[in-house]
Amino acid sequence: MAKRADVAKLAGVAESTVSYALTGARPIAEETKARIFKAMADLDYRPNAMAQALRSGNSKMIAMLFGDQERGISDGDLEYVLAAANEARSFGYHLILWPVRRRAIEDVVIQADSGLLAGAILMEVSLDDDRVKLLKKHGIPFSLIGRTKDKADTIFADRDFEAATKLAIRHLVHLGHKDLAFLSTSTANVVEKIGATVRAEKAAIAAAKELGASLSIIHSENSIQDGLEAAKEFLKKHTKCTGVVSLNAEGLIGFARGLQRNGWNIAADVSIICISTTNAGALAFDPPLTTVTPPANEIGAAAARELIRALEGQDDNEPQKLFVGELVVRESTGPARTGKLKR
Amino acid sequence: MAKRADVAKLAGVAESTVSYALTGARPIAEETKARIFKAMADLDYRPNAMAQALRSGNSKMIAMLFGDQERGISDGDLEYVLAAANEARSFGYHLILWPVRRRAIEDVVIQADSGLLAGAILMEVSLDDDRVKLLKKHGIPFSLIGRTKDKADTIFADRDFEAATKLAIRHLVHLGHKDLAFLSTSTANVVEKIGATVRAEKAAIAAAKELGASLSIIHSENSIQDGLEAAKEFLKKHTKCTGVVSLNAEGLIGFARGLQRNGWNIAADVSIICISTTNAGALAFDPPLTTVTPPANEIGAAAARELIRALEGQDDNEPQKLFVGELVVRESTGPARTGKLKR
DNA sequence: GTGAAAGCGCTAACAA
């Protein structure tokens, strides 16, 4: 593989001149530049990435910290990761996918200290996240998908749960629904509270109040089995609710199934809208699910982009961005029932 | 950040001695070694990864080439990727997630030439894959998830479609099914034939023959909509079939829905088994789907492991591995119906 | 059992 020195020799210039021609950090005579580029092409020259990284101190690698072990992986996750990888590539950066248990973050710190990592992106951020503290303490640049409670000096891309939830609730209210339920994971006994859960619930309560609807909270783990249980609870205590907003995607599969098994008709008897499933997941439902779809692409891309901008010392950044997502009306929502259940 | 020279000075030895203490490539007096490690600990020393890579010519980075744009991403994909990333980490390697259109592979070659990449893992391999040829031509080490037609000198981890399909068909035959259908994507007009499609269909035909069942092939794109169409075709032409084996995961959602809408009872009227969905996907079905689940974890890990072994010149490798997957009997299969349909 | 020194390929301060 040809190197800088070979190019310089062939072009009849100094090695540094080749460097400057490449970076443009110094004016080079057009004619010289042409000779240099010709030489590079002739030799099929590729700058050595490791040498550049060593010399410049920037590896152009960012790690995407993926906490699998804890709560399993969900359909949507890949979209965030790919979006971040794509965005990183477009800036000449590379995304290292790093599966890491919450407690094994030290490993990442070590690799950052070793110069391998320029920065990191964290997913599944909890409101009071030890990992964030550790990265801050070690001065490792990072961005979040999600956000902590204290968000000063933090780069993040997260969902605007206030707006997303309001979009969902307003859709139902416009359809004439007055009594709503909100299906979500409980945060009561969890030490590491995920921001999404806490914020979405708070936002749902506020939006319902503002839009003049009643709201019952149904807490249930995000699994099909637990969703079935939640349906039982709903059938016992919340039958006057005609509209359900769900933050649980997996759980909603069980929840809807539970209602259907009891003879309920989705849309006709009860409207259901999910604010956290992918479009593919929504279409797998029968009937297809109305959603406020998380803009995973935009969020993943923003997390990568803003981290890279910070790494490069850009000043035109918007380090804290919120994304709402789009209301996609499919067939699981309809006008509030007025008479009896259709069962 | 402390470097080798600092450690050497503190331990009162030469820089090279520190290196040898670390690699063990040369005998070092126990007492010296102890002093060195003490110094490293005191200074919280981390070897510089970039310097090591530059000097040794091994970046310890492997790229996972993820061809998104073409056929969309599916639920199971993340599992392969994470497994590979995990396995790579356990060898001290890093997995770069590289979203790349089929035609943009040159980009990867460039980065390999630049010393950034030690090797690559390819997914969604077609029987006659240009990318494989290109990587071979450029001498870039790689492994495949899937395999090409000509598999000489190629490292791969793939599914054993013969065995997996036979497992599925045998399960049905044991339940008394004699007339089966196989649901899969057509390969007729596709230039880049994905190995899975071709091999699974061939294997299904062979297994049915061997086990004494008839087999109708139903070709349908792998989408819910096309699955619904396939169900119509099934209801028109294949009503004597009592068992269906599907290679399409997404498409099967539509297919099953189409049958159910027509009053068919899954399991009672027709048994359905899928050989390509995740366990999570199987549970989202109603009734839960019997599957021969692809061992994505094992396959992803093997692809990474064998590539790394080859990179390190190990000789105890098994570069070509096939994985069957496990038959998980859930509720979508049952004894073949004898009398009328239950509709 | 240990040390000295050359150099991997590139960048940037200094010099002209």
Added chain:
DNA sequence: TTGTTAGCGCTTTCAC
């Protein structure tokens, strides 16, 4: 506008 040179931090050959 261009050239010279000193390293970035590590490995490894050669020498003792």
